[in-house]
Amino acid sequence: MESDDAVPDDLGDVPSFKAGLRRLKAWSGISYRELERKAKATGEILPATTIADMLSPSRPRMPRENQVRALVRACGCDEDQVAAWVRTRRRIVMSEAAPPEGRPGAREDGGPPGPDVAPAPDDPHVRTGPAGDDVVPPRRMSGRTAKLLTACGILLLVGTGAPLAAPVLDGQVRPADAARPQTTAPSAPGLPASGPYRIRVAHSGLCLSERRGTTSGLVLQTQCARAFPLMSLESQTAARYRIATDHPEFGPGCMGISRARRTPGPYVFNDFCGNENKGAEVFLLTSVITPVPGYTIRVAHNGLCLGFPENTTRDGAPLHQMECDQSPGQVFTVEPR
Numbered sequence: 001m002e003s004d005d006a007v008p009d010d011l012g013d014v015p016s017f018k019a020g021l022r023r024l025k026a027w028s029g030i031s032y033r034e035l036e037r038k039a040k041a042t043g044e045i046l047p048a049t050t051i052a053d054m055l056s057p058s059r060p061r062m063p064r065e066n067q068v069r070a071l072v073r074a075c076g077c078d079e080d081q082v083a084a085w086v087r088t089r090r091r092i093v094m095s096e097a098a099p100p101e102g103r104p105g106a107r108e109d110g111g112p113p114g115p116d117v118a119p120a121p122d123d124p125h126v127r128t129g130p131a132g133d134d135v136v137p138p139r140r141m142s143g144r145t146a147k148l149l150t151a152c153g154i155l156l157l158v159g160t161g162a163p164l165a166a167p168v169l170d171g172q173v174r175p176a177d178a179a180r181p182q183t184t185a186p187s188a189p190g191l192p193a194s195g196p197y198r199i200r201v202a203h204s205g206l207c208l209s210e211r212r213g214t215t216s217g218l219v220l221q222t223q224c225a226r227a228f229p230l231m232s233l234e235s236q237t238a239a240r241y242r243i244a245t246d247h248p249e250f251g252p253g254c255m256g257i258s259r260a261r262r263t264p265g266p267y268v269f270n271d272f273c274g275n276e277n278k279g280a281e282v283f284l285l286t287s288v289i290t291p292v293p294g295y296t297i298r299v300a301h302n303g304l305c306l307g308f309p310e311n312t313t314r315d316g317a318p319l320h321q322m323e324c325d326q327s328p329g330q331v332f333t334v335e336p337r
Contacts, residue, residue: 014062017092021063021071022055026272028075029259032215035074044070052215056249062093191239191285191295196232196337198224199243202294203328204313210247210270211316217270219255219319221308229270231255233334239284240300245270256281257321262302268319294331298324305330 030038032048039046044066051071054063063071065086072085199208201221208219209227234242243255247270254273257280258266273281282300297306299321307322307330324330 013092014060015057017062017089018055018057018059021068022057022272024072024075024077025051025055026274030075031217031258031269031271035071038074039070042070042073044073046070046074048215052249057251058249062089065089190287191235192233192334192336194233194235196230197334198227198337199231200224200333200335201308201329202292202331202333203311204308206313206315208319208332217253219268219270220316221319222315229253230337233285236282239286240282241285242273242281243283244273254281255283257299260301261321262304264304264321264323266321268306268321288326288331291326291328292331294333296324296330297332306332 025035028035032051035051036046036048046067050067053059054067054071068085068089069082072082073079077085200206201208204221205224206221207224207227208231209222210217210229211220211222212226212228229245229247232244232246234244236242245253245255247253250272252273253270255268255270258269260280280299280301283306284298284300285295286298288294288296298304299306302321303324304321305324306319307327308317309320309322309329311327311329322330
């Protein structure tokens with residue numbers, strides 16, 4: 001898809017632009033921390049906390065142009081796609097900053113003119129001519145990258161209020177704005193029904209949680225009184241579940257294995273559903289009575305178990321994907337909330 005064809009004439013607004021960035025981040029399959037590192041590798045300063053702020057639907061301000069450029073580039077888009085996102089941002093900013101007809105310098109809501117205007121021509125971050133030294137050279141594209149670049153263009157179509165074309169990934173059509181399944185299946189006999197739960201580590205008595213004040217989404221065990229965000233079990237079929245999250249800042253998400261890895265060892269993260277954990281967000285719950293009563297949680301796509309190495313009871317220890325060994329550190333209980 002040519003980048004010019006991906007930018008509609010009928011532009012959107014700030015919320016739809018930020019929604020497009022969230023979809024781009026989800027399609028990239030890259031965590032906040034990895035995006036920060038990728039931006040740093042190209043000479044950009046883009047902390048993970050800044051990315052979270054850029055993507056937050058509760059923060060209405062348009063991201064800065066250099067931030068948009070750094071984020072889109074870090075997500076894997078080429079320079080033409082980066083330029084298309086920047087052009088879209090400028091047009092939205094200028095259209096929203098323009099005073100209503102007949103009322104110079106005023107806004108339709110009666111407030112002062114918007115402070116966010118297009119950067120001045122001497123802004124060092126503005127690309128106004130042919131590619132310069134700050135442009136990343138073209139890379140050889142893998143099939144995955146080519147699909148990602150298509151998504152980079154498609155995502156620019158948000159903002160008009162019109163339905164998005166459903167992107168195609170790995171040969172399957174997937175709704176671009178799907179956050180997580182909207183319906184659940186009946187749970188198997190003896191297994192928990194769909195609903196909000198506190199997930200407790202049976203051997204330590206601690207609960208699964210993220211660490212407050214961070215953006216990584218890393219899942220760890222901590223005192224249940226501090227556990228967040230709200231977690232829910234969503235029954236898919238038989239004993240298969242998604243562990244959904246409702247983060248107070250980032251909104252709906254899913255627990256999953258980083259990059260859907262199939263080997264023991266990776267950490268477990270909460271992120272937007274279908275992001276880098278795509279393919280490893282479905283778990284099999286099995287009721288057990290030994291070594292302690294509760295449930296084991298297996299990753300459906302590889303059969304490995306969630307657990308804590310060496311049965312650690314340390315507050316703050318991260319949750320891992322492990323070989324199933326019937327150890328106490330791999331047994332969980334669920335408590336309705």
